[in-house]
Amino acid sequence: MYDYLIVGAGLFGSVFAHEASKRGKNCLVIDQREHVGGNIYTEEIEDIHVHKYGAHIFHTNNKHIWDYINQFAEFNRYTNAPVANYKGEIYNLPFNMNTFNKLWGVTTPEQAKQKIDQQRIAAKIENPTNLEEQAISLVGTDIYEKLIKGYTEKQWGRSAKQLPAFIIKRLPVRFTYDNNYFNDRYQGIPIGGYTAIIEKMLTGVDVKLNVDFFKERDQLEALADKVVFTGMIDQYFDYQFGVLDYRSLQFETQVLSTTDNFQGNAVVNYTDRETPYTRIIEHKHFEFGKQKHTVITREYPVEWADGLEPYYPINNDQNNAIYKQYKALANKKPTVLFGGRLATYKYYDMHQVIGEALATVNKEFE
Ligand code: FAD
Numbered sequence: 001m002y003d004y005l006i007v008g009a010g011l012f013g014s015v016f017a018h019e020a021s022k023r024g025k026n027c028l029v030i031d032q033r034e035h036v037g038g039n040i041y042t043e044e045i046e047d048i049h050v051h052k053y054g055a056h057i058f059h060t061n062n063k064h065i066w067d068y069i070n071q072f073a074e075f076n077r078y079t080n081a082p083v084a085n086y087k088g089e090i091y092n093l094p095f096n097m098n099t100f101n102k103l104w105g106v107t108t109p110e111q112a113k114q115k116i117d118q119q120r121i122a123a124k125i126e127n128p129t130n131l132e133e134q135a136i137s138l139v140g141t142d143i144y145e146k147l148i149k150g151y152t153e154k155q156w157g158r159s160a161k162q163l164p165a166f167i168i169k170r171l172p173v174r175f176t177y178d179n180n181y182f183n184d185r186y187q188g189i190p191i192g193g194y195t196a197i198i199e200k201m202l203t204g205v206d207v208k209l210n211v212d213f214f215k216e217r218d219q220l221e222a223l224a225d226k227v228v229f230t231g232m233i234d235q236y237f238d239y240q241f242g243v244l245d246y247r248s249l250q251f252e253t254q255v256l257s258t259t260d261n262f263q264g265n266a267v268v269n270y271t272d273r274e275t276p277y278t279r280i281i282e283h284k285h286f287e288f289g290k291q292k293h294t295v296i297t298r299e300y301p302v303e304w305a306d307g308l309e310p311y312y313p314i315n316n317d318q319n320n321a322i323y324k325q326y327k328a329l330a331n332k333k334p335t336v337l338f339g340g341r342l343a344t345y346k347y348y349d350m351h352q353v354i355g356e357a358l359a360t361v362n363k364e365f366e
């Protein structure tokens, strides 16, 4: 009946479905959630687009990917500039001259570099092998202690010594007074929300929601020649090499009618260890909203367990070794295409997922 059964109506599944349909293929997209969009889903609450599964800011250096996503929405000129709240002290992020000045009183890049060098040398780190060493070698011990250690250990539920160094390299370190969280050329928030993008991608495609692939696997697989799978790869292979670790989140959303501006910024990170949440999002600020009320969401990290959403892969050596075994099995299944954050067990941002989906499309239809 179908050329492709696409498991997951997130960004990967939706880009693939759109491109395959454009090429005359018949696709059925299923998702176990009650809505499309996966983790980029936005929902209108009191006239504000609420990022239901955490703040999503689109950014890319790749003009092709920027042009691609702009077919489906117009983007505003939002630039992400989160602030960190450490026990009531406010610091600019990412780590830049504003941060260094507030922390040390330094006013020139030279002074800031000297301060960081002193701390790196005192910590005796030459070849960083984990997140803690990488962080100290980039920004020194003061910033590590106040802005990184507590946040990281809450977010990942593990010591920063047990986490891979690449995670902290997501954040720029700059010796200019520039609070832009990303280095990419293109950045913004889609006017109208992310869900509208996915709905446009899926126009004319059959979609069935509230369907768990694993509950009716045989019947579903019989519907199509090929499967595109964007769920958890370890679950797909019945956990035969062991369970991969993920981090989950709990979101607590509140509509506030007593104020129109709760925190003065879209994203405020709480970097101490004691506050149980990592960040508070105030959604209206992503779109410069002028509403008389506001909506905020607190983000509480928790360890993933069956029944929770697996938001983040935990790419330490042990999990990567398990993933490699699943990947080897996946390579032997030519009728199943694995893609997206969960099926490739990669800490992908949206632009990377689009890039990967388009590469899969090219390979499939070349
Ligand atoms: P998903 O969005 O996870 O979609 C997979 C879909 O498959 C889900 O809808 C799921 O319900 C469905 N599914 C899974 N298993 C089954 C099954 N058995 N049966 C049926 N359906 C199933 N990226 C950025 O670029 N900028 C950001 O600012 C940003 N912020 C983020 C903040 C948070 C808190 C998180 C978690 C991610 C963030 N990302 C950000 C990353 C972004 O969300 C992902 O790159 C992107 O959404 C991944 O798309 P995907 O299709 O791979 O996966």
Ligand code: UDP
Residues within 6 Å of the ligand: 084, 093, 147, 148, 149, 151, 152, 155, 167, 168, 170, 171, 269, 271
């Ligand atoms: N991080 C931190 N302090 C911050 C922000 C980030 O220590 O105030 C670290 C933390 O380990 C986090 C990583 O940097 O997991 C990547 O941050 P990013 O903002 O990219 O995380 P995401 O938005 O993907 O959750």
